[in-house]
Amino acid sequence: MRRALFLIHSASLLVPARLRGEWSQEWLAELHFLDSRSLGDDQLIAFARGAFTDAVWHGRNVWDREAFAHQAQSAEFCLAALLAAIVLIGTVSGLFSMTRSVLMPLPYRDSAQIATVSKRGVALTMRAAVPAAFVSLWQSDSQSLQGAASYLWRQDSVQIGSARAKPVLTARVSENFFPLLGVRVNDCQGCIALSYDFWQHELRGRPVTSETSLVLGGQRYRVAGVLDKGFWFMSHRIAIWQVVPLSSLARGAGAVVRLRPGVTSAEAERDLSATLEKAGLNPWDTLVQVSPLPSRVHAVFGSFGLALALGIVTAMASSRLRLPKWNPRGALFFLAKTALLLALVLLAGLEFTHAPFITMLGGTDLATEPLSAWLFLLGCTLVLLWSMRDQRARCRVCLRRLGLPTRVGCPGCLLLDWAGTELVCVEGHGMLHVPEMVSCWHEPEHWTSLDDSWQGLFERS
Amino acid sequence: MADEIKLTHTSALILQTIGAGYRYGFDIMEATGLPSGTVYPALRRLEQLALIQSTWEKASKALAEQRPARKYYKLTAAGGRTLEKAIQRYPLLRHVSQLS
Numbered sequence: 001m002r003r004a005l006f007l008i009h010s011a012s013l014l015v016p017a018r019l020r021g022e023w024s025q026e027w028l029a030e031l032h033f034l035d036s037r038s039l040g041d042d043q044l045i046a047f048a049r050g051a052f053t054d055a056v057w058h059g060r061n062v063w064d065r066e067a068f069a070h071q072a073q074s075a076e077f078c079l080a081a082l083l084a085a086i087v088l089i090g091t092v093s094g095l096f097s098m099t100r101s102v103l104m105p106l107p108y109r110d111s112a113q114i115a116t117v118s119k120r121g122v123a124l125t126m127r128a129a130v131p132a133a134f135v136s137l138w139q140s141d142s143q144s145l146q147g148a149a150s151y152l153w154r155q156d157s158v159q160i161g162s163a164r165a166k167p168v169l170t171a172r173v174s175e176n177f178f179p180l181l182g183v184r185v186n187d188c189q190g191c192i193a194l195s196y197d198f199w200q201h202e203l204r205g206r207p208v209t210s211e212t213s214l215v216l217g218g219q220r221y222r223v224a225g226v227l228d229k230g231f232w233f234m235s236h237r238i239a240i241w242q243v244v245p246l247s248s249l250a251r252g253a254g255a256v257v258r259l260r261p262g263v264t265s266a267e268a269e270r271d272l273s274a275t276l277e278k279a280g281l282n283p284w285d286t287l288v289q290v291s292p293l294p295s296r297v298h299a300v301f302g303s304f305g306l307a308l309a310l311g312i313v314t315a316m317a318s319s320r321l322r323l324p325k326w327n328p329r330g331a332l333f334f335l336a337k338t339a340l341l342l343a344l345v346l347l348a349g350l351e352f353t354h355a356p357f358i359t360m361l362g363g364t365d366l367a368t369e370p371l372s373a374w375l376f377l378l379g380c381t382l383v384l385l386w387s388m389r390d391q392r393a394r395c396r397v398c399l400r401r402l403g404l405p406t407r408v409g410c411p412g413c414l415l416l417d418w419a420g421t422e423l424v425c426v427e428g429h430g431m432l433h434v435p436e437m438v439s440c441w442h443e444p445e446h447w448t449s450l451d452d453s454w455q456g457l458f459e460r461s
Numbered sequence: 462m463a464d465e466i467k468l469t470h471t472s473a474l475i476l477q478t479i480g481a482g483y484r485y486g487f488d489i490m491e492a493t494g495l496p497s498g499t500v501y502p503a504l505r506r507l508e509q510l511a512l513i514q515s516t517w518e519k520a521s522k523a524l525a526e527q528r529p530a531r532k533y534y535k536l537t538a539a540g541g542r543t544l545e546k547a548i549q550r551y552p553l554l555r556h557v558s559q560l561s
Contacts, residue, residue, distance in 0.1 A: 027501075029529040030487050036528065047487075050497025057502035 001035055004048035011051035015058045023058065027051050073426070075333050075399035078390070082340035086347060093351035098236065102297055102350060107230045109182025110258075111294055113146070115265060116234075117255040117272065120287040129252030130288070135174070136246060137279055138255075144263045144271035149177040150246055152253035153238055159215040160202055168198070168239040170216065172253075174246040180258050183231060189243070191224035192216065198239035199226045216240060257290070265290040300355045303373045304346050304380075311380030315388060325447075330391070333399050338387045345379035393432075395425035396447055402432055411436060425450075428458030466510055466543050471495065473547035475503050476536070477554045479513055480544050484533035504534060512540035 008027045015023045027048075034047055071077055090096050108114050117138075119128040130150070138148040153171040178185045185193050192214075199205060203212075212223040227241065234254075259268055268290045276286035349355050355372035393402050402423035409419035420435040433446040468476065474493055483492045490500050507513045513534045523530035536544065548554045 025529065026486070026532045029523075029531045030485070032529050033485070033487060033531060047490075047497045050499070050501060053498035054501040054505070057505055 001031075001041070001044055003041065004031055004044035007045065007048035008051045011048075011055040014052070014055035019058060023055070027054075070426070073401040073403065075337075075394070079333075079336055079340065082337065082344060085344055086340065089344070089347050089351055093347075096347065096351065099347060099350045101230070101232055101236065102300060104230070106294055106297065107183070107228065107232065108293075110261075112292065113259045113261065114181065114293045115257055115259055115268065115290045116293060116296070117148070117257055118289050118291070119285070120289050130255040131252050132174075132246050132249045134276060135255050138257065138272055138275055139176075141275045141278070142271055144260055144268045146258040146260055147176055147180040148255060148257045149180045150174040150249045150253045150255055151177055151233070152249055153235070156217045156240075158202075158240065165215070169235065169237045170240040170242060171233075171238045172242045172244045172249065174249060175243055177243070177256070180256065181233070183228065185227060185241075186225040188222070188224035190221070191243070192221045193224050193241040193243075194226050195239050195241070196226055196229040196231065197236075202239075216242070256293075259290075265292055300350065300372070303355065304349065304376050307373060307376035307380045308342065310377055311384050314381045315384040318385065318388075325396070327396060330394075330396065330399060334387065334391050337390070338384065341383035341387055342380060345376065345383055349376055349379065392445065393423065395427065395429050397429035397449075398425065398427050400425060400427060408433075409436075426458060428454050466512070467550075468543065468547050470551055471499060472503050472507060473544070473551050473554055475500060476507060476512060476540060476544045476547065479534050480536050480541065484535060485531055486534075489534075507540070508534070511537055512543050513537060 005028075008024065008031060012020050012024045012027075031044065031048065034044055039047075093099075105111060106114070117130055119130055132150055135148045135150050138145055142148070151171055151173040153169055155167055156170040157165040158168045158170075159165040194203070194208075199208070206212075208223050208226055210222070213220050214223065215221075221242070232238070233256075257268070259265075263271075269288055272288050272290065273283075273286040276288075277283060349372060353372050353375060355376075390401075394400060395402055403426050404424045406422045406424075407419070408422050411419040418433075418435045418437075420433055423432045423434070425431070428450055430447055430449045433448065435444065435446075475489055475495070478489050478492045481492075483489050486497070486501055486504065489495075489504075490497055493500070495503075504513065504515075508515055514537050515532050515534050517532050518530050520530050
């Protein structure tokens with residue numbers, strides 16, 4: 001009943017205020033009647049869901065469009081619309097699931113000590129897979145590590161029951177992978193573990209028993225258990241985890257290590273290279289790169305910060321986009337609006353692009369990082385420019401968008417008769433003159449305040 | 462004007478159900494099997510077209526039964542005429558059972 005009531009009250013917000021009381025009264029009375037007939041919660045909720053369609057009908061057919069257009073020009077509406085966009089992103093993305101996992105501590109024991117290791121390639125910035133023999137050597141001989149494990153992920157097909165096979169991302173990891181991360185998982189040779197999301201969506205959260213199994217890549221596996229809700233490693237899309245002997249990953253995979261406390265990445269790199277050299281490998285083959293996992297995950301914020309700095313420089317360099325004179329309320333609105341816009345860019349980037357994803361080798365791939373950095377740059381620049389442009393086009397007093405644009409003056413007459421466009425505040429607070437040409441002896445825009453004697457012209461019927 | 466209105470089958474079914482004596486939104490849902498998200502907007506539209514008229518039941522009656530007052534709907538004269546025409550278009554509507 002409580003959830004049904006919440007739905008009806010939420011839907012009522014979509015109904016124009018003057019009709020809301022009666023509308024709510026009817027829906028609540030009907031809900032009360034349903035409840036008195038001892039209908040189940042599901043039926044009450046199904047009934048209450050219809051309130052949204054009904055409320056939208058009211059919104060579409062009875063809404064005062066003129067009043068809405070008037071309201072849409074206000075500063076409050078602008079901020080509310082931006083907040084609504086953020087809420088929409090949150091709703092679509094499952095309450096900012098990606099952002100939360102990037103911001104929250106990584107779901108491993110002492111995650112600051114977890115790092116990925118990759119081989120440096122011909123070009124020092126390139127990364128390559130690490131052979132299983134290296135991991136085995138580091139596990140036994142390295143002084144800087146507490147442990148090393150291998151992992152490999154690939155696209156596979158999974159079939160549950162009689163349903164059709166569907167593609168999923170699966171990971172094969174060496175036996176000590178989960179203990180190294182400090183993650184609890186049932187020990188079972190030849191079994192698989194499911195990610196929490198996969199279990200929820202595909203098995204509908206049904207309890208996993210000794211009979212639970214699924215067909216992966218044409219072979220049936222027993223399900224050993226479900227990983228913790230917040231667990232993820234490198235990519236959220238990995239649905240199924242399979243523990244295999246390290247030797248079966250011989251051809252090379254990603255390597256994850258746990259550094260001893262106090263050991264830095266540079267020290268670990270030197271130690272791992274020395275361990276390989278001692279084993280008689282060619283020095284060129286011993287070059288490795290150790291990347292602490294938390295810093296890789298948080299690298300996306302670095303990209304955003306850089307993009308924001310460049311965006312600010314670009315916006316400041318635009319001479320046509322001077323902000324209006326300082327006014328505390330206007331400045332507060334500008335800051336709030338810009339912060340919301342930037343948050344929108346960051347959240348959209350985190351949730352809908354692959355910006356926070358890390359490749360199997362512990363880095364970001366060649367396309368994703370530059371692409372996300374460019375998208376952030378473009379997004380930050382555009383929102384900053386728009387925010388400044390929007391600020392200029394608002395009344396200096398009430399912050400409402402200026403309207404009624406009128407072209408004035410004679411374009412050919414440059415002396416004392418500047419051509420331009422005049423915009424006016426519909427509340428009658430003032431008028432903005434925007435010249436057609438910018439000249440050095442004249443400010444780019446001129447704001448004229450209108451006193452109370454003009455109010456009669458601006459009264460709304 | 463109302464006589465010229467061409468109703469969809471769903472609207473005609475709801476109109477016929479009201480004509481048959483089902484007066485409350487949920488009763489109409491039960492009788493037609495339509496979900497609330499279809500019935501209530503259709504009721505608004507039919508009322509806007511003056512084919513039905515809504516009235517709040519007496520507060521004293523609701524109070525006596527310790528429940529909120531409900532809104533009920535009834536056919537207008539124009540609604541009756543439109544329903545007749547709709548039944549000619551959708552003959553199966555005649556089979557919608559009358560309220561016993």
